[in-house]
Amino acid sequence: MCNKRVRILKNLKSRELGDDYMNIGVVGTGLMGSAIAHRLIERGFRTFLYNRTKERAMALVKKGAIQTEYPSDLGRKCDYVIISVTDGIAVKEILFGKNGLVDSKNRKLIVVDTSTVLPEDSIYCANLMKKKGYSIIQAPIMGGPDPTMKGDVISIVSGNKKSIEKSKRILTSYSKKIFNLGIKDGAANFIKLALNLNIALIAISLAESIVFVKKSRIDPAIFLEILNSTYFRTGLSEIKGPKMVKNNFEPKFFLKNMLKDIQLLNDCARQNGITLSFASQAEQYFRIASNKGYSELDYTGILKLFGEFNNLKLSR
Ligand SMILES: NC(=O)c1ccc[n+]([C@@H]2O[C@H](COP(=O)([O-])OP(=O)(O)OC[C@H]3O[C@@H](n4cnc5c(N)ncnc54)[C@H](OP(=O)(O)O)[C@@H]3O)[C@@H](O)[C@H]2O)c1
Structure with a gap:
């Protein structure tokens, strides 16, 4: 891409540029989060990362992803944030902890939680996010890092109908099939x-x-x-x-x-x-x-x- 075009793109917000220029954030660069981020980079999404242990994200930075200091920075820069962390405690920390995603004040942000967590934790997060004016859906994954990198996993989704619809383009970038269980938070x-x-x-x-x-x-x-x-x-x-x-x-x-x-x-x-x-x-x-x-x-x-x-x- 010529320098002039790069400069023009930098001056425009991704939302004004259309889907191909969507900014996607990935929180958690463990085995699964790294595979998701890898796939997003391959598919041409501008990919931002946050991981508690910064060094664990370095391989992806070398591939073109941009690392942020805090989840709140990621939230400010992105249209969608995919979370892939160990458990409900970690998800709550990422969302509501110090410099968490809700501190981004970006209420257009859609959060897609792919972590395997307790249904009651997902329900708690969905309710509190809604109260604070944000949207989160549950999208746990069947399949490991290798199929994720090939776009070959199954995603099971539940939560806010509009947010699920809007997230489909992101979900299909790494999933071969999506099962939508409807608006009942925690169902997935x-x-x-x-x-x-x-x-x-x-x-x-x-x-x-x-x-x-x-x-x-x-x-x-x-x-x-x-x-x-x-x-x-x-x-x-x-x-x-x-x-x-x-x-x-x-x-x-x-x-x-x-x-x-x-x-x-x-x-x-x-x-x-x-x-x-x-x-x-x-x-x-x-x-x-x-x-x-x-x-x-x-x-x-x-x-x-x-x-x-x-x-x-x-x-x-
Ligand atoms: N691997 C699979 O085949 C697979 C398939 C489907 C679903 N899943 C699910 O996907 C999620 C991620 O799995 P994984 O295999 O990627 O696990 P992993 O390699 O152990 O990575 C765990 C990630 O969670 C982060 N984390 C843990 N506790 C945290 C906390 N309190 N605050 C912030 N970050 C925290 C870790 O950050 P640090 O690097 O700083 O420790 C790391 O990025 C899990 O819920 C897992 O059950 C995994």
Whole structure:
């Protein structure tokens, strides 16, 4: 682009330039936030970042993103802000903490929260944001960093109808499909927690099968090949399974975050008088694995725990 055009663009607000010049902010540059920001940069959005630990955003800055000091700075510069942080405490800090997004005073801003959090936290945030004159929607994601970078994840959305409509262009930049659950705040979070229970239990069952086959002195790669030839195969057995049999637990979704999600699900179930026996057991196993020091592994590292229960040392 010639210098003159760059100067003209700098003097215009993105809103006056149309969609292609939208400024998008990403809060949280962990595994998922980084993947979202990466995708946005690739798709040509002007991308701003905020991360509590500044160094974690440097790789994206090298790719062209602009790092801000505080969430409030990000809010002032952007039309949309996508949040991808660990939990509800972090989301509240980003929105309402010192120099938080609401301090931006940009009431045209639409906040898209992709974090996996308790439904009640999302409801609290949506109500308080509304009271302060801002808009936030829930948009948790099914799929990890690699599919996010390919625009291949599923987004589940709930909240303010107009804001969902307006956010679709952003959501479709990294999602292949969007499920809109309507205006009930928190609805998307209930579904997301239920989906993650499914993933946790499949990972546990795959891990126990691999241990059983290994202890029987049969190559687990054969077990996996057969499983993946049947209709009992899953995305997990096809994509993560081959890594599990090679004891490759490079994190795409930290085990500590899977523990967090199962804990949220169980807390939510208890509050609503629901008994989930396998979910309670899954929480125990992920907690033991975390206490043993496997927090920073991929959640499929649960295999190491079941290996240890059977005196099976698993290392690469
Ligand atoms: N990874 C996946 O496959 C996946 C898929 C779907 C959904 N999710 C969900 O997406 C969210 C992010 O996951 P992730 O995998 O990116 O996790 P991650 O790599 O552990 O990153 C967590 C992010 O949250 C920030 N954070 C945590 N506590 C904070 C606080 N109190 N204040 C400000 N920032 C805080 C961290 O900042 P620092 O760098 O400063 O610690 C970091 O940017 C989680 O809710 C997770 O459950 C993950």
